[in-house]
Amino acid sequence: MKLLQRITTTNLVLIVAIFLTTIGNFKFFSEVIEIYPLVDNIAFVASLLLWLLVFLVIGLLLICYRYSVKPILILLLIVSAIVAYFANNYSIIFDDNMIANSLETSVAESVDLFSFELIAYAILLGLIPSYWIYKVQIIKENFLQQLWSKLKVIVILLVMFVLITSIFSKSYTSFIRENKQLRLYINPTYYLYAIGKHINSKFETTTIPFKVIAQDALINRADDKKKLIIMVVGETARADRFSLNGYQRMTNPLLANENVISLRQMYSCGTDTAYSLPCMFSNLGRSDYTHVEGKNMSNALDILSYAGVKILWRDNNSNSKGVADRLTYQDFKSKSLNTVCNIECRDEGMLVGLQQYVDAHYDKDMLIILHMMGSHGPAYYKRYPEKFKIFTPICETNQLNKCTNVQISNAYDNTIVYTDYFLSKTINFLKNNQSLFKTAMFYMSDHGESLGENELYLHGMPYFIAPKEQIHVGSILWFGDEFFKDVDAELLNKKANTKLSHDGMFHTLLGLMNVDTLIYKEKLDYISYIK
Secondary structure: OHHHHEEOHHHHHHHHHHHHHHHOOHHHHHHHHHHOOHHHHHHHHHHHHHHHHHHHHHHHHHHOOOOOHHHHHHHHHHHHHHHHHHHHHHOOOOOHHHHHHHHOOOHHHHHHOOOHHHHHHHHHHHHHHHHHHHHOEEOOOOHHHHHHHHHHHHHHHHHHHHHHHHHOHHHHHHHHHHOHHHHHHOOOHHHHHHHHHHHHHHHHHHHOOOEOOOOOOEEOOOOOOOEEEEEEEEOOOEHHHOHHHOOOOOOOOOHHHOOEEEOOOEEOOOOOHHHHHHHHOOOOOOOOOOHHHHOOEOOHHHHHHHOOOEEEEEEOOOOOOOOOOOOEEEEOOOOOOOOOEOOOEOHHHHHOOHHHHHHHOOOOOEEEEEEOOOOOOOOHHHOOOHHHOOOOOOOOOOOHHHOOHHHHHHHHHHHHHHHHHHHHHHHHHHHOOOOOOEEEEEEEEOOOOEEOHHHOEEOOOOHHHOOHHHHEEOEEEEEOHHHHOOEOHHHHHHHOOOOEEHHHHHHHHHHHOOEEOOOOOHHHOOOOOEO
């Protein structure tokens, strides 16, 4: 009993590290066992536990001292419990992009992730052991005593590390070279690394100067008729759930009656909104994009604004992730602006009052961006009004692993039906403005979604291991009658069935508005040529 009441800093770190390594890494070891079955690899899997323990203990001993040890360990336990919940239930990986996405999540989105099981994880794996740490008395040691105590443990652990690595050298070579993705599940080591990477990125992003590009941009076309284009940014919309793309369910009944073109093989820049959204509007392309450079450089909307296009961003999601920071921005998650709200504010509310804006700027080319809530999970059942509950039974909880794949798919497919309705309403809005403007609609989702395939849910997987469901996204074009005459329809129809990516969106937006600039690349423009 006295041992539990009084303890040295070194021993406290050891106990917490053992607890975190054994209890917090269920997902990691389940993934390991998939590749290294216990029947033939039980000794290697056991050695991995010791391997992780060595890393964690040494790291904690280096940063934990008398007055910092309790706050550090308590915070680590609580965060690790939450990470374990999402890893075990949704197979979510907390890399630097997911850290960024989590920090930028709105209150409403956070509520969608709340569950009693999450509370249970937080209490059992976080708060209860944290309370013990809070109550325990740390034995006072002077600096030399504490240093000697730590050095002894670190030396012993390093010797263990060398021995383990040498005994299982072949297995560790395979583990490191051929199964790099496994390290992403290590709790808490990997998310701590990701937090450090995110902080470094934020620091660099805020300290380097903003780079203005394409100052030569200007509108260059033969006629004087202004253009009105609505760019709809979709959320979490998988291409394979659109009946326009061959899905067996009729999820696009209204768009099927419109003269739309579906870009069937569109692939996203990222697997989460925080990364994909700014990347979509950037000139850099997926292979070169980083927040440090991309967020500190003029994007497609900035350049269109330089050329004289009137830009409006209406948002029914969390925010524009920096894309609209220098432009007119309206928050339609707010009931003061969005008049179509029941369980939550609906995407169609972004069309309310839009005609007044168009009328006020009739003498300008306009690009209006509508950022949808779309199919954002895990509470798909909240994303549409009751009349769009077409496919049943549905999953009516945010704990997707408690529902069948059929229930999840039904709820998700209903969100696509509502998206179809919203896009149809957007097209009708544009049709009503064809007398004064050449009109067009351009829909593009930011990323896709896993719906239980291979026991994966939601999105945000690192791109190099992301399944197709998270990167193959919905994208649709519609042109008003007069605008369509200017489009190379034959070339566009050919492109509609070829593999495309978000890399072309920047150039397509410039092309739609006939904006000339040296950085425009016609070969990346989905539509290629507009008169």
